[in-house]
Amino acid sequence: MLNIKGLNVNYGGIHALRDIDIEVPKNKIVTLIGANGAGKSSTLRSIMGIVKSSGTIEYDGKNIKDLKTKDIVKEGLVLVPEGRRVFQDLTVEENLILGAYTRKDKKEINKDLNWIYELFPRLKERIDQKAGTMSGGEQQMLAVGRALMGRPKLLMMDEPSLGLAPLIVKDLFNIIKDINKMGVTILLIEQNAKAALEIADYGYVIETGKVVLKGRGKDLCENDDIKKAYLGEEAV
Structure with a gap:
């Protein structure tokens, strides 16, 4: 599914990645x-x-590097970033809906919201709670749920x-x-x-x-x- 070959990354004078080869079936x-x-x-x-970066990043046979x-x-491809990076002043549901920002299928978005609440019952209990007031574990659930909203x-x-x-x-x-x-x-x-x-x-x-x-x-x-x-x- 994902093939990375000869990946190199430089930050100024620091060579952070050196010819990385990774395959994700x-x-x-x-x-x-x-x-x-x-x-x-x-x-x-x-x-x-x-x-x-330099090198090749192929996803389903397509070069996506550029x-x-x-x-x-x-x-x-969706990333759950380190540190959760939830929108602190937005509610649980607002954060989740933002995860679907590339989508236009409103009915399917609502269906996926219900699926996320089934997967993370704690989030359903806190639909209208601001993300910044939640515990670290709850924020991580929210970050994962938000990513899943991107299908x-x-x-x-x-x-x-x-x-x-x-x-x-x-x-x-x-x-x-x-x-x-x-x-x-x-x-x-x-x-x-x-x-x-x-x-x-x-x-x-x-x-x-x-x-x-x-x-x-x-x-x-x-x-x-x-x-x-x-x-x-x-x-x-």
């Missing part, structure tokens, strides 16, 4: 893990056309568990699996390597802008080097 969950500053977010920002971000969204074929998520309590993280990852079962392909960036690899079909390890290891999620989860570097010494 249709209907699979793929995760990128690595330390802060490794280049994970730069990869997603490049795919969405937010930062300039498309504008709004046109990439129309192609079915993505490929949903990219940047650190969705950051700052959330363990129980909420568990619920969130269960929801990610449910979304995938509905036919949405997932590209997930996570510092919670264990949780990410446990649900991922495939994984890539990025260090200083390079892919240094790749494989099935379960295999990487059992890799001693990965355990030591990302899962804690006690995991070895």
Whole structure:
């Protein structure tokens, strides 16, 4: 579904990504893990056309690298950004409706709103509440729901568990699996390597802008080097 070849990104004199090759098969969950500053977010920002890059980014056989971000969204790629980035002064429902800004099918938009409320009952309870007054976990649900309103074929998520309590993280990852079962392909960036690899079909390890290891999620989860570097010494 998504093929990235020879992706390079430079920020001034910093070479942030170095010849990155990544493949995201249709209907699979793929995760990128690595330390802060490794280049994970730069990869997603490049795919969405937010930062300039060189190399090839193909989606369903089409080169999307030079498309504008709004046109990439129309192609079915949607990003849940790090830090949620919800509109603080707007209500839950207003945030969700903004997620469908590229769509004109009002009846289907209303149908999807009801689907989001079924997926996240907490949001239904807070339809008219301003997003800025919600907890971190609720805001993350809202960010995911807003992204889903764009009807993505490929949903990219940047650190969705950051700052959330363990129980909420568990619920969130269960929801990610449910979304995938509905036919949405997932590209997930996570510092919670264990949780990410446990649900991922495939994984890539990025260090200083390079892919240094790749494989099935379960295999990487059992890799001693990965355990030591990302899962804690006690995991070895």
